[in-house]
Amino acid sequence: MPKPTDISSFATTQLELLDAELQAELSETNALLSSHTPTALSRAGLAILNLNVSSIRTGLGGKLVVEFGLDPAVVTKGGKPDIPEHGIRVGDIVAVQDQPAGSAKKSEKRELAKKGVEGVVLRVRRENVEIVLDKEDAEVPGDGKLWLVKLANDVTYKRMNQTMTKLKKLEEQEYTPFMRVLFGQGSPSPLPSDLNDASNPLHKLSFNDPSFNDSQKEAIRFALASREIALIHGPPGTGKTHVLIELILQLLKQNLRLLVCGPSNISVDNIVERLAPHKVPMIRLGHPARLLPSVLNHSLDVLTKTSDAAALVQDVRKEMDDKQSSIRKTRNARERRQIYTDLKELRKEYREREKGCVESLVRGSKVVLATLHGAGGFHLKGKEFDVVIVDEAAQALEAQCWVPLLWVKASKLVLAGDHLQLPPTIKSLNSKEAKAVKPAASNMTLETTLFDRLLALHGSSIKRMLTTQYRMHELIMRFPSDELYGSKLIAAESVRERLLKDLPYQVEDTDETREPLVFFDTQGGDFAEKTEDEEIGKGGKGMNLGDSKSNEAEAGLVKMHVGKLVAAGVKAEDIAVVTPYNAQVRRSPCMTW
Numbered sequence: 299m300p301k302p303t304d305i306s307s308f309a310t311t312q313l314e315l316l317d318a319e320l321q322a323e324l325s326e327t328n329a330l331l332s333s334h335t336p337t338a339l340s341r342a343g344l345a346i347l348n349l350n351v352s353s354i355r356t357g358l359g360g361k362l363v364v365e366f367g368l369d370p371a372v373v374t375k376g377g378k379p380d381i382p383e384h385g386i387r388v389g390d391i392v393a394v395q396d397q398p399a400g401s402a403k404k405s406e407k408r409e410l411a412k413k414g415v416e417g418v419v420l421r422v423r424r425e426n427v428e429i430v431l432d433k434e435d436a437e438v439p440g441d442g443k444l445w446l447v448k449l450a451n452d453v454t455y456k457r458m459n460q461t462m463t464k465l466k467k468l469e470e471q472e473y474t475p476f477m478r479v480l481f482g483q484g485s486p487s488p489l490p491s492d493l494n495d496a497s498n499p500l501h502k503l504s505f506n507d508p509s510f511n512d513s514q515k516e517a518i519r520f521a522l523a524s525r526e527i528a529l530i531h532g533p534p535g536t537g538k539t540h541v542l543i544e545l546i547l548q549l550l551k552q553n554l555r556l557l558v559c560g561p562s563n564i565s566v567d568n569i570v571e572r573l574a575p576h577k578v579p580m581i582r583l584g585h586p587a588r589l590l591p592s593v594l595n596h597s598l599d600v601l602t603k604t605s606d607a608a609a610l611v612q613d614v615r616k617e618m619d620d621k622q623s624s625i626r627k628t629r630n631a632r633e634r635r636q637i638y639t640d641l642k643e644l645r646k647e648y649r650e651r652e653k654g655c656v657e658s659l660v661r662g663s664k665v666v667l668a669t670l671h672g673a674g675g676f677h678l679k680g681k682e683f684d685v686v687i688v689d690e691a692a693q694a695l696e697a698q699c700w701v702p703l704l705w706v707k708a709s710k711l712v713l714a715g716d717h718l719q720l721p722p723t724i725k726s727l728n729s730k731e732a733k734a735v736k737p738a739a740s741n742m743t744l745e746t747t748l749f750d751r752l753l754a755l756h757g758s759s760i761k762r763m764l765t766t767q768y769r770m771h772e773l774i775m776r777f778p779s780d781e782l783y784g785s786k787l788i789a790a791e792s793v794r795e796r797l798l799k800d801l802p803y804q805v806e807d808t809d810e811t812r813e814p815l816v817f818f819d820t821q822g823g824d825f826a827e828k829t830e831d832e833e834i835g836k837g838g839k840g841m842n843l844g845d846s847k848s849n850e851a852e853a854g855l856v857k858m859h860v861g862k863l864v865a866a867g868v869k870a871e872d873i874a875v876v877t878p879y880n881a882q883v884r885r886s887p888c889m890t891w
């Protein structure tokens with residue numbers, strides 16, 4: 299077994315690695331922003347030009363929400379006021395500035411860049427974009443044309459950094475037995491020896507879904523019985539989320555309080571959606587715009603408007619909105635100053651009332667759900683939970699997993715994920731800065747997840763693997779099963795022999811629809827590969843700089859195969875074409891049939 303990890307040196311290494319990663323991210327973005335014109339950035343999807351403020355209101359936390367629409371001057375007569383295609387997404391950090399004139403020189407533009415305000419994208423619609431401004435007393439830029447440009451996102455780093463700094467500063471006597479287990483300074487409590495025995499009460503567990511297979515039942519019993527940590531290893535399509543939902547329901551039956559997290563909003567929303575039919579008293583923390591519409595009813599934003607405790611908050615919110623809109627009508631400087639002073643007072647009042655409302659909502663929920671990052675927000679600081687559950691844990695940086703573990707009080711952790719799929723993306727892996735870091739544990743990089751580290755520390759006795767998959771024909775499953783999962787995967791009856799010709803609608807029995815897996819050998823043929831420079835502005839969305847590959851003849855082969863499937867009756871919307879290269883994706887327009 300590896301040696302126990304020294305907690306303080308672990309945190310120091312993490313801080314250094316995180317800093318190297320942030321530097322890599324910042325230099326990538328800054329290089330891009332400083333060397334391209336607004337028009338080029340807009341073409342690359344990183345900026346939106348020609349905007350005006352269309353409205354201002356007060357959002358959760360008393361923050362200013364500003365809506366931007368297209369300047370009427372650029373909307374062609376009779377045309378729609380739709381914002382042209384862009385790659386700015388909810389949650390992105392952006393700057394809003396007066397738009398430099400097309401003729402402005404670079405230095406002048408930089409000067410302008412210092413003005414303006416920063417914020418987070420709250421909502422993106424066809425005809426407008428909403429931004430929550432960072433600074434409460436920020437003055438929204440003037441009446442001229444504005445532009446909005448995407449900046450590097452350092453918010454998640456800040457929180458990971460705070461978390462690792464807190465871990466580093468903890469005194470030894472502050473380490474809980476639970477924490478010691480997570481660093482190998484203690485062993486997990488032994489499980490009851492009769493866990494797999496019919497005499498164990500967990501064997502009489504009544505499951506909400508009677509169709510669970512044996513590996514799923516065992517994982518649920520194991521996670522219930524474990525005292526400190528339980529890892530649920532779910533290869534693709536093995537029902538990992540299905541198992542987590544059951545586990546949550548079972549833990550609730552034991553009257554426990556749960557914090558459920560995932561690295562992304564979608565991973566958390568997926569659980570909320572699947573828990574909702576069980577009428578569980580739950581609350582989903584997070585920016586309302588980042589949540590799926592079906593999840594909004596459980597969100598703090600909606601509950602602070604609709605719950606009993608909400609009326610008090612509403613009063614102040616309305617008053618703030620009225621004041622805010624009166625600023626724009628006032629030209630007199632003294633009056634404006636007075637309004638700002640009033641707003642400051644109101645904001646204080648608002649925050650206090652809102653805090654009370656949120657506290658009562660969080661207290662009343664047996665299950666709180668948030669992203670790992672969101673679990674570090676002030677709503678949860680110091681709150682007690684019996685179990686923290688993290689889904690998609692093998693896709694999260696370890697420092698991210700520590701956000702819920704350090705800011706709330708908890709003594710048991712369940713991690714669900716698949717450490718054999720791709721780890722989180724790291725930009726600094728081979729950077730000079732990352733290489734200079736001396737790791738506290740052998741070979742530690744940011745790619746080492748908490749899931750990996752715990753397995754290496756305590757061995758597979760802390761893990762249960764789900765082995766029946768409900769997604770792939772046996773032949774498709776064979777390769778990943780043999781190469782990654784020790785040949786342990788089993789195809790469920792429902793998919794083991796499933797073919798396209800057996801789809802529940804009319805599909806002809808042809809060579810293409812009879813085979814579950816086909817390989818085309820393109821070696822040696824006339825399949826020349828092209829390398830394209832993915833230069834900004836050439837139509838790529840996001841920051842796809844660097845080389846990308848494409849191969850016209852291979853695209854032709856795909857087109858031919860897809861054509862045959864469609865001709866046999868397979869619906870086009872049931873077919874996905876996947877390729878790792880952007881340049882090859884761009885060949886897809888030639889695939890219309």
Ligand SMILES: Nc1ncnc2c1ncn2[C@@H]1O[C@H](COP(=O)(O)OP(=O)(O)OP(=O)(O)O)[C@@H](O)[C@H]1O
Pocket residue numbers: 509510511514532533534535536537538539540541768769
């Ligand atoms: N015991 C079961 N019996 C029948 N179907 C099941 C069972 N368990 C899971 N499934 C089905 O398998 C599919 C995959 O389930 P789920 O989405 O929970 O898996 P997952 O492991 O979380 O998936 P992913 O690979 O996307 O992480 C779903 O359609 C689910 O209904």
